[in-house]
Amino acid sequence: MDAPLDAPLLPGRGGPGLPQARRLVTEIPGPCSRALAQRRARSVARGVSSTMPVFAHAAGGGILVDVDGNALIDLGSGIAVTGVGNAADDVVAAVAEQAGRFTHTCFMVTPYAEYVGVCEALARLTPGGHEKRSALFTSGAEAVENAVKIARSATGRDAVVVFEHAYHGRTNLTMAMTAKAMPYKAGFGPFAPEIYRMPLAYPFRWPGGPERCGEQAAAQVIDLIRTEIGAGAVAALVIEPIQGEGGFVVPGTGFLPRLAEFCADAGILFVADEVQTGFARTGAMFACEHEDIVPDLIVTAKGIAGGLPLSAVTGRAEIMDAPQVGGLGGTFGGSPVACAAALAAINLIESADLAARARHIAELTLPRLHALGDRYGAIGDVRGRGAMLAVELVRGPGDHTPDRATAAAVAAACHRRGLIVLSAGTWGNVLRLLPPFVITDDLLLEGLDVLAEACAEVLAPR
Numbered sequence: 001m002d003a004p005l006d007a008p009l010l011p012g013r014g015g016p017g018l019p020q021a022r023r024l025v026t027e028i029p030g031p032c033s034r035a036l037a038q039r040r041a042r043s044v045a046r047g048v049s050s051t052m053p054v055f056a057h058a059a060g061g062g063i064l065v066d067v068d069g070n071a072l073i074d075l076g077s078g079i080a081v082t083g084v085g086n087a088a089d090d091v092v093a094a095v096a097e098q099a100g101r102f103t104h105t106c107f108m109v110t111p112y113a114e115y116v117g118v119c120e121a122l123a124r125l126t127p128g129g130h131e132k133r134s135a136l137f138t139s140g141a142e143a144v145e146n147a148v149k150i151a152r153s154a155t156g157r158d159a160v161v162v163f164e165h166a167y168h169g170r171t172n173l174t175m176a177m178t179a180k181a182m183p184y185k186a187g188f189g190p191f192a193p194e195i196y197r198m199p200l201a202y203p204f205r206w207p208g209g210p211e212r213c214g215e216q217a218a219a220q221v222i223d224l225i226r227t228e229i230g231a232g233a234v235a236a237l238v239i240e241p242i243q244g245e246g247g248f249v250v251p252g253t254g255f256l257p258r259l260a261e262f263c264a265d266a267g268i269l270f271v272a273d274e275v276q277t278g279f280a281r282t283g284a285m286f287a288c289e290h291e292d293i294v295p296d297l298i299v300t301a302k303g304i305a306g307g308l309p310l311s312a313v314t315g316r317a318e319i320m321d322a323p324q325v326g327g328l329g330g331t332f333g334g335s336p337v338a339c340a341a342a343l344a345a346i347n348l349i350e351s352a353d354l355a356a357r358a359r360h361i362a363e364l365t366l367p368r369l370h371a372l373g374d375r376y377g378a379i380g381d382v383r384g385r386g387a388m389l390a391v392e393l394v395r396g397p398g399d400h401t402p403d404r405a406t407a408a409a410v411a412a413a414c415h416r417r418g419l420i421v422l423s424a425g426t427w428g429n430v431l432r433l434l435p436p437f438v439i440t441d442d443l444l445l446e447g448l449d450v451l452a453e454a455c456a457e458v459l460a461p462r
């Protein structure tokens, strides 16, 4: 890297050893990040965008150090990936040990124990005591696609039901399943057929009010499936138990159990996309557990492997074993290095009870977010579970019109102060917090203070 001569001394490694304190030594972005941004503009396609204007150098705990030596508080975890921390010692050691023995053989050529170990862990940890099988892939989108392949193979049906505001990925099939056109779909069609979108029980925006939202929305969805698709044509209903990219929408109470019950009666496979919610993020190992849902198939990725690319489809043995031998796979699917990382990350999540830690993060954070909601009329809703929390910004008290510009201004004010926060939502008007589980209480509270300062700068008090 061409760094200026006065480049700061940067830490040689990340991980929990990094000082857990915010520290700004330049403006954001600093000169080294600006120089890299120029190289980036000449070499990286503009379609790949970034939330923050700084380039990462090292990260660990709740801190990300940029190439100028600024230490930022990370309330994004690389989009819900590094719950166990960036460069967690056990994950780094497992990756180094595995890479030192072999980086790749291809499970489809010469299998290895680490892949089997991850599938055993998935069988043990996912909801339901039935016999299970898993198949491993590389990205979340690839796993969602494979869940649809498996469901179609097992049921002999074509149709797939998805929901408003859903996000399932960027491949052709998963673009069709994703709701939001801009930026995910515009110009990228035609899309895969036989995808049917249904209303979501979105309490803050449900016309009949939040109280009976779950029940009313489920009744609508079931009626639409029966009348417009025909329940007998539907292979799978694919749903995020709490929406991620769609704005951290926690579906109205009763929505998921009623749909699961309907699916079971109609021979439709209930597929939980837990790519973002899985692995302790919501304060339970999987978000389905909050409403005692046992999905037929569960899709996992993001938080599974401490930052290494790995994804999985796990489900009932008879469903998972429906596709013909050789019908599932991929060159890099279940990479041994990613599997070794996953075994280490899963062990950390279990042994340190990081789900309890996620619940503790909610206990510290929710009162602060509600206090902001009381102070500023633009905060229309505070929601989420565990370490997956959000505020939705609107025009003002009683006016639910989404306010994307204000959400972007608050996010930018956070970024300038060295706090990494992400936006989300169909209208881009949701600020979402996804802290790593290993963030210290002090650093989390400092991050929330910074968020409060950013709100004070941008928002008008009630």
Ligand SMILES: *Cc1c(COP(=O)(O)O)cnc(C)c1O
Pocket (backbone or CB within 6 Å): 138, 139, 140, 141, 142, 144, 167, 168, 169, 170, 240, 244, 245, 273, 274, 275, 276, 277, 301, 302
């Ligand atoms: C991120 C995400 C995906 C896609 O995962 P990739 O690894 O980006 O392909 C799918 N579903 C949900 C719920 C996600 O949050």
